[in-house]
Amino acid sequence: MSARWRKPPSPPSPELAHPEPAPTDVSTPDPGSFRDPASRVVIDGDKVVRLLDERGLEGWRSLSATKFFRTAVADGRLIESVEVDPPDGSAAALAHPRLDFISYPYEWTFSMLRDAALLQLDLLEGALGAGLTIKDATPYNVQFVDGRPVFIDVGSFEAYRSGEPWIGYRQFTRQFLFPLLLRAWAGVPFQPWLRGDLEGPTAEQMAKLLPAGKRLNTSALLHVRLQARMESRMGDRSVRRELGEAGFTADLILANVRKLKKLVASLEWEGADQGWSTYVECSHVTRDRATKGEFLEAALDRLGSRRVVDLGANDGHFSQIAAAKGALAVAVDSHEPVLDALYRGRPGPGLAIVLTDLANPSPSQGWAGRERPSLMERARPDLVIAYGLIHHLIYGASIPPREVVRWLSSFGCPVLVEFVSPADEMVVKLVGNKLPHELHPGGEEADFRALLQQHFATVAEQALGEGTRVLFALEPLPRAGGEPVITTGGEPAMTSDG
Amino acid sequence: MIFGYLDPGSGSMILQAVIGGLAGIGVAFKAYRARRAINKAETGSEAGDVSAVEETTQPAES
Numbered sequence: 001m002s003a004r005w006r007k008p009p010s011p012p013s014p015e016l017a018h019p020e021p022a023p024t025d026v027s028t029p030d031p032g033s034f035r036d037p038a039s040r041v042v043i044d045g046d047k048v049v050r051l052l053d054e055r056g057l058e059g060w061r062s063l064s065a066t067k068f069f070r071t072a073v074a075d076g077r078l079i080e081s082v083e084v085d086p087p088d089g090s091a092a093a094l095a096h097p098r099l100d101f102i103s104y105p106y107e108w109t110f111s112m113l114r115d116a117a118l119l120q121l122d123l124l125e126g127a128l129g130a131g132l133t134i135k136d137a138t139p140y141n142v143q144f145v146d147g148r149p150v151f152i153d154v155g156s157f158e159a160y161r162s163g164e165p166w167i168g169y170r171q172f173t174r175q176f177l178f179p180l181l182l183r184a185w186a187g188v189p190f191q192p193w194l195r196g197d198l199e200g201p202t203a204e205q206m207a208k209l210l211p212a213g214k215r216l217n218t219s220a221l222l223h224v225r226l227q228a229r230m231e232s233r234m235g236d237r238s239v240r241r242e243l244g245e246a247g248f249t250a251d252l253i254l255a256n257v258r259k260l261k262k263l264v265a266s267l268e269w270e271g272a273d274q275g276w277s278t279y280v281e282c283s284h285v286t287r288d289r290a291t292k293g294e295f296l297e298a299a300l301d302r303l304g305s306r307r308v309v310d311l312g313a314n315d316g317h318f319s320q321i322a323a324a325k326g327a328l329a330v331a332v333d334s335h336e337p338v339l340d341a342l343y344r345g346r347p348g349p350g351l352a353i354v355l356t357d358l359a360n361p362s363p364s365q366g367w368a369g370r371e372r373p374s375l376m377e378r379a380r381p382d383l384v385i386a387y388g389l390i391h392h393l394i395y396g397a398s399i400p401p402r403e404v405v406r407w408l409s410s411f412g413c414p415v416l417v418e419f420v421s422p423a424d425e426m427v428v429k430l431v432g433n434k435l436p437h438e439l440h441p442g443g444e445e446a447d448f449r450a451l452l453q454q455h456f457a458t459v460a461e462q463a464l465g466e467g468t469r470v471l472f473a474l475e476p477l478p479r480a481g482g483e484p485v486i487t488t489g490g491e492p493a494m495t496s497d498g
Numbered sequence: 499m500i501f502g503y504l505d506p507g508s509g510s511m512i513l514q515a516v517i518g519g520l521a522g523i524g525v526a527f528k529a530y531r532a533r534r535a536i537n538k539a540e541t542g543s544e545a546g547d548v549s550a551v552e553e554t555t556q557p558a559e560s
Contacts, residue, residue: 036503136504170510203510222517230509239508239533243515246528252518259517 031370032140039155043098049084050094050155057091059158068130069157076145077119079152094154100328101352104372105139105175106195107362109340109355110183110269112149113190116142117176119149121261124166128250128257133160137168138175146349163244166253170231173223174200177264181206181224184267185214189336191355198366203228219263271337285314285388288464292387292418293321295462295471299416300325302459305383309411311358312389316342316351322385323350330354330379332361358389359397384408384415387471391420394443395430401442402451408474409455415474419448424468445470 030048033041038056042049052060063069064081072078079096086093105113116139124134134156141153166172178201179190186209193201201209207228214220296318299305308322313331315338322329328350333339334357343353356362356375364374386408393399399407408415420427422443431439442451452458456474463470515526 038503165506165511165514167504167506169514170507171504173510222513226516227510227513230513231507232509234507234509234512237508237533237537239511239529240506242529242532242536243511243525246515246525246532248515248522248525248529252515252522252525255518255522256514 031368032366032372034367034371036136036155039153044095046098048096048098050081050096051086051090052092052094052155054091055158056155060092060094060154062132062159063154063157066130066132068126068132072123072126072151076148077123077151078154079150081154096152096154099143099145099152100350101330102143102378103352103354104194104362105179106191107354107356107375108139108144108191109336109343109353110180110190111340111344112144112353113139113176114180114264114267116149117172117180117264118261119151120172120176121257121264123151124168125254125257125261127157128160128254131160132157133164133166133250133253135167137166137172144352147343147347147351160250162250163248165240165243165248166256169256170203170227171199172260173206173227174202176200177223177260178203178206180264180267181214181220182209183269185220186211187270191336195362195365198372203231219259223260223263269340288469289317291462291464292471293318295460295473296321296385296416297325298460299383299414299473300327303383303414305414307381308383308385309379309381310385310387312386312392313342314338314388316347316353318385318387319351320347322383323348326350327383328352330381332356332358332375332379334358359393359399379411381411382413384411384413386415386417388418388420390417391424391427391430394440395427395434398440400440401448405448405451405455409476412476412479414476415456415472417472417474418464419445419470419472421445421468427468 030041030043033039036056038053038059040051042051069078073080081094081096084093084095105116108116119142120134120137120139124137127134135158136153136156141151141156142149143152144150175194179194182188182190182193182201188209203224206224210220210224215225300308300322305322305327308319308327308329310316310319310322310329310331313319313333314335316331319329319331330352331339331342332354334355336355339353339355347353354362354375362372362375364370364372364377366372390401390404393404394401408417422428422431422439442448449458452472452474456472456476458472459475460473461470512526512530515522515529518525
């Protein structure tokens, strides 16, 4: 497998374009790549260029000379890298493919984070066998390409120096292991924690979250409780040199890595299998699926869409239709079991998975509020699918219908939306605990059509099932100016490594 | 000594040796005692409570 080189599509409307000219030279730094002084990433058209200083070059020379490197690239575990002429001030430059879509660990499902953790450990084990090490251990160095994890930060590899411990161990536990333990052992979703604290839970915090039945588990005792205690006792007293002089070897790292691989591979999440059954039991899903698929295919054929964002994607059926027609489809949903099942089903090329609550999508955050751009900045669709979604926003999250329509229009591109009337059986369930006066007005079909007319031209529509649902194919009206759009800030990061 | 950009955490580094097995526990003790000796020489104070390391008497299995 190889990472796909695909030129990103042009922004769908002038409003969605970056306010500054598109980067055409290597002076546009990626806002998500600055922590490692030996290696930083800039955007160069449809390529990502990694600039290395002398130390970074030394690491690249050590890595690129190994059979391990060639094998890892060939089997798709490590991103492709080609040396290019470095600009002034850099010792070397590597060109990587610019990935279609970047997602972040707080948007991944349990199985995605677990596979990313296993990739990290697998590569470290292979690197140590080749006389190398990986100097950090963050899931931001992993991206999903064609449904498989790929390590994207070749600048993280360097020659192993005798006596050195695994520098990334603590980071691995905070950003991979503890989030997985939260879900597998405590039944707590890790995504809100990783979104709230990009460094992940500390050992001390994780120790307090361990369920009683796991507190004496050997792995919990070592990686969580003992680490918490030793971090507390040692504070900031340096022991790195002392460890080397005491006889620390790469074999000790290998022993730790192999035990961690067994531990991570053994972690299961009981909720992972609940997705399909609950979703397909809904009668409207099977009833309307074929019609909605044909409506989508007609739009794809009419528009030639290249970048489709499927909001409320559920099991990813419609994303897969778009991907089968050659588009990049970003399947967005807040229900982890269905997305986890979609991921484990190996959906294949052209489909990206994002777990987020659309009433509160991933914000732009990190250093200067730009290190990890918002989901809406990264999405940049030329077609939005909003099937089976708006009633959840209107009746579940209490978003007024006018705000939902305004939000859909802010993407600045064609939209396929499924209207669901207050008489629909699903809406009746959603409002079961609400009184009529507690609902926003404007939910009836006539009201919705009036709202649509303020922002869109309707180019096609299709009644569904029992008449409580209608599909609309919408084209955005030319903006009068001054209308706010979702995308703000700078060029979305197309890498994510730290 | 070349330091990376990432702070590996002193306690976490010593723990790695402990997790590595019997031989690693010995390495952890030696490193810890060396650190404590340096601290005593520099400041005349203890480097900290060694009990967390000393309590780890079993080889790690995870």
